[in-house]
Amino acid sequence: MQRYLSNTPAEQRAMLETIGAPSIEALLSRVPAQARLARPLRLPAAASEMELVAEMRALAAGNADADAWTCFLGAGSYDHFVPGVINHMILRGEFFTAYTPYQPEASQGTLRTIYEYQTMIAELTGMDVANASIYDGGSSLAEAALMAASVTGRSEVVLAAGVNPLYRHVTATYCDGPRIKLRTAPAPGGTLDLDAARTLVDGRKTAALVVQTPNFYGCLEDVAAAAELAHAAGALLIVVADPVNLGVLEGPGTLGADIVVGEGQGLGVPMSYGGPNLGVFAAKKALVRRMPGRLVGATVDLDGQRGFVLTLQTREQHIRRAKATSNICTNVALCALMATIYLSTLGKQGLVEVGELSAAKAHYAAERLTQIPGVALRFPAPFFKEFTLKLPVSPDRVVGKLLKQRILGGVPLKRFDRALGDCLLVAVTEKRTRAEIDAFADALAKVVA
């Protein structure tokens, strides 16, 4: 008997007898005979646990994991440290195997952790409210663009060129149906050209201006100036931010953002080859009834005791159907729980230390790497934990050569922007040691020599 199934043949017979059916087959009588699959599914035969573990280990060994390799890759996914306590807590079956908390009396654990998560994200981003999560940074930005268009009744969104091109790609997919036009404001010096943006942000058409900080190239943007520019045209300012950095960097809400979105993977969520991730979504209070996704609110029970529920659900698809603010149902609650436990563990001081360490190591790395002849920072703007290098030889070749030393040396930017064909995006988290950075610099020096 298959180990995940529970009914023995004798139990099956007893059940059929109660039902009054001669066989399970008889229960399938409504499936048209000509549509029945007349053969077994063509799948590999069942594997025992031992066999499968060996096979999966072999598959996993074909991948350059960040435990065995030195990872300088970023571009939206980062090798930040994940405290061991997170995995132990999320694996408690009461969290792990629970459904969406639609029966609040039996779901107070999940509801309370989401309320904590919403509070932490609102606090970090400097916003009034955060939702219970969207899938990832890309879909969060897409939802923000849709929300801005719906709130303003306008049909264009201007994205700074420094917005992660993968997020732009996702946003374009989501904006296709509603016919929202995306425009790009240039960033020739690595940060948004405010004068060029001013000509693109239109007082009648533009729903929102989007800036990312630090942006895709690693450069820090002037959020306050972007806010002023957007608001002068009656548009919203959407800021894409990485919440891990917000222990050190100012919350975009404090600088004038109306919606803050971003990828929260760095908050204790494993990289997992790019998913599941954690789409962060926060907004000003005035916009709360237009927000996508689930929200948890505090209330009281019949005895006056504090309790928590999913609230403002009339925004959502299961109530409002075609007129919902978003089609999202399943989100990434468990990743939000990882982030909540991460932020509880690191706390007020720990997140600052993670940010300071990452920034210090990134700046040390930039200094070491740019001492190599022909290697330079591509943009002059201040950066945080990630920066763009200009190389004297093909970045693809460099990356390929570094693999031999088990170094994941960065992301070549040619694929994202042809004008940056000689550039490599390098990210440095608190996990990288001075010795690893020095080894990277030595290896790079040899490759470009």
Add this chain to the structure above:
Amino acid sequence: MAKQGVPSYDKLAFELSSPGRQGYALPASDVPVTGDAVPAKYRRRTPAALPELSEFDVVRHYSRLSRMNYGVDTHFYPLGSCTMKYNPKLNEDMARLPGFLRLHPLAPEAVSQGALRLMHELGVMLAEVAGMDAVSLQPAAGAQGELAGVLMIRAYHASRGEKRTKVLIPDSAHGTNPASTALAGYEVIEVKSNANGEVEIDDLARLLDTDVAAFMITVPNTLGNFEPRILEITELCHAKGVQVYMDGANLNAILGITRPGDLGFDVCHFNLHKTFTTPHGGGGPGAGPVGIKAHLEPFLPTPVVVKKDEAYTLDWKRPKSIGKLQAYWGNVGMLVRAYTYIRTMGPDGLREVSDNAVLNANYVMKRLEQDYDVAAPGPCMHECVLSARRQKKHGVTAMDIAKRLLDLGFYAPSTYFPLIVEEALMIEPTETEAKQTLDQFCDAMIQIAREAESTPGLVHEAPVTTPVRRLDQTKAAREPDLRWTPRG
């Protein structure tokens, strides 16, 4: 009644905080730390008010919170349409192999071959299960799979120079169906179902015209019944140039029995967090791969995992693609779990899954048919829908019954869905539950039906054993309190 042995706990992490306490240990910096790396202009002025806790504070707090939840590991979870089956522990171990867990999405393909191969093979296996020609693994959840599927249909019509503007969806559908379809730019036309939740073919035929891009339907339907005339329906649609989309939420009923592709569907999404045992996690993450027939292949989301000679690669050169759904390639962590599950079960095991899911649902329906109204006559597939209209005559609603079940040690069925059934109680036992558990559940349901007649007050009062009693939803919506602030 005792509160299930769980001591009352009403703390939030912020309320446990003690200034200076810490739960982490980071190494001292081995590089110079200078304040000027990040100019003051960009720095935070007020520290973020995160809690300050020891590691043990964290462990005890979240352990206590977890005990205020019902999960599949601890409770029978007969939540219809959600397929709350056992989530195998082996899946978790496999997803945590460092090569999967700590692989960066932009690692060069040469050193991501294991992950790419797993994805490619999973795509092939899912295509076989659904009788489809190709699968995109990128959608993060069912709703995103729907969006991807409908966008591909739209791109297909556009490629033929056809401008169709409407999508037909039965009134019994999940809310995501109309929401995703509207997001894809279509007008949603609701199709009335008959009392059994089945499509009235004459009504459908009348609505099918050259403006209709697609018909979207859940099979088995949301009343748990197999649509007996499904082949006629898909043929009728195709005759009018209409694409047919199957919501795969109920795929657990038909593994190895029939396949969406063989039923005539052009598109079908999979909920890996339902049929393929990835955990629900309190609301997500899931994964919503979407399967398609060959004519839709040019429109698949980018990139597509392809096999070239003996190597696997991400193919970005797809000019007709609908684009991207999420930044990277899909919820790979969930894909590893689903792959592990399919390999564990094999073809015969998957078939047994559906056989037992159908058996269990019919058993529950039979045992409860004397005490509750059955929404549609059986046999049902993997779930059954009851109506509490009989109990409502005594003032006891579907919601009251759900709450009373919480006191009796069971999670609740889905209530008030599908919308076309009055006082609906939608029960999906899944194949992983044993007869003994089903008997206990049915006994509890029968007890509640009796209580509805004899002591309705008891049912109205429920739940009384849970950490909180019924909550004031109106207050929550009227005075939104969505983040913690210090009391007083």
